[in-house]
Amino acid sequence: MTLEESKQSVIDDFSMFDEWLDKYSYLIELGKKLDTFPESLKTDERLIKGCQSRVWLNAEMRDGALVFTADSDAIITKGIISLLIGVYSGRRPEEIASDDFAWIEEIGLKENLSPTRAGGLMAMIERIKELARNEH
């Protein structure tokens, strides 16, 4: 799937639900399905600041692509980071760095989170961009 196709797939999935409670259920399921993250990777450098719950994001270069893995102690946050890395993991750093992340506005995630949580989402996006720029 191309980056654009991957984004569209998330937008389509999200638009299946009318109620925000159902969208949360979807995020919760995504969070539960996220691969196990090794405890040894839960370091301060991988911790994303600005989130009320704790989020760790790890990035590794594999064959020219940036592979993300992540974890959180809160399940909805875990669903959100799962959504993000599902779209961006395995892509070339320059592709990620030059992306506008506008699809997040399109699914309305930001407006439906509390300001502290929305701040956390922005911090996750910033970290993904930063990691991509560093490898770029």
Place this chain on the structure above:
Amino acid sequence: MVPVFPQLSEKVYGKSLVYLDNAATSLRPQSVIDKWTEISAKKNSNLHRAVHKIASEATEEYENARKIVAEFIGADSPSQIVFTSGTTASLNLLTFSFGEAFVGAGDEIIIAGSEHHSNIVPWQMLCERKGASIKVLPVDENGRLQIELLPSLISQKTKIVCVAQVSNVLGLINPIDKIVEICHSQNIPVAVDGAQAVAHLEVDVKSLGCDFYAFSGHKMYAAPGTGVLYGSRDWLDRLPPYMGGGEMIQTVRWSGTTYAKAPQRFEAGTQNISGVPTWGPAIEAVRHLRKNDGEMEEIRDYLLAELPAIDGLRLYGIPSSREEKIPLFSFAIDGVHHEDLALILDKMGIAVRSGQMCAEPLMDRFGVTGMLRASFAPYNTLKEAEYFVESLHKAIAMLR
């Protein structure tokens, strides 16, 4: 007159709002909104200074509020009521003024282990400036203050003891009278944070016997940006000013300045002209709502029974008898993050608080990263409490 709270009829996500974040801030009755509007629209003028008609009306409203507040908490005189912007400002004022005059290197301050950051951080800042230190009066597993340890914490160097009447996390009513008895037998003053108490309990500063009592208006229906520091006559007169500026002086010369008496000594600068007069209608609302408090007790008893019955739920702040708890419930649930719960409940129309609730040392005491808190006010109903429990069950099922 029955107070009407317009925000109660608001909808969130198409659902009726169930507001259970009253410990953070209460809703405002129409009478408070009307008073604020009336002053802003018709009586806006700076206080105490000018001779014109509007200035005297604004000043009268402001000083009348002082009388109402003094009577409300049983103070001997309105001059013992210092207006501030809230409990935090009251405690910062106290810490600075008291600390400047009475705390030196090597001195000790005793603070309860369940305090809000507002009753911790200003004292830590003072200790850093003065080379003093803090001793903690711990809470037990149930969240009850271990008063029996207080005498052993007190030393020759103890300058003041600081405690909330009701903890903002535990909702337990602390035995202020006993603390005061122990402290006064050693001539040590007691400062009480009353922020969570005033909307729920009949407060009488004389029968409590405390030397200082701080509280906010916004947690008891008054305008935000209103607060009070009560001080016993003896102590207030001995405290140096906190902020310098207009209205707090007697005479100002290049050779030196003399200060006004309390409370003006502590009210430098332009005060909350529109907000302070809302203490009147807010106190009226408190009195009215207290008369119908039968339902509050039902809510408290219902939740004290229902919450601990939830699988994996740990309730913090378990009273030795029901009367020792206000309807404020903080808890954590095994395997479920407090923030996830708050997000789901929000979508169900329920406003609750999640996180550390400005009491990190207490979170550390119980070994949690945060809690969920539901805090009720007299305008909440038993029906809402039942909806809360039902929704909580649903949210847990979604998250587990």
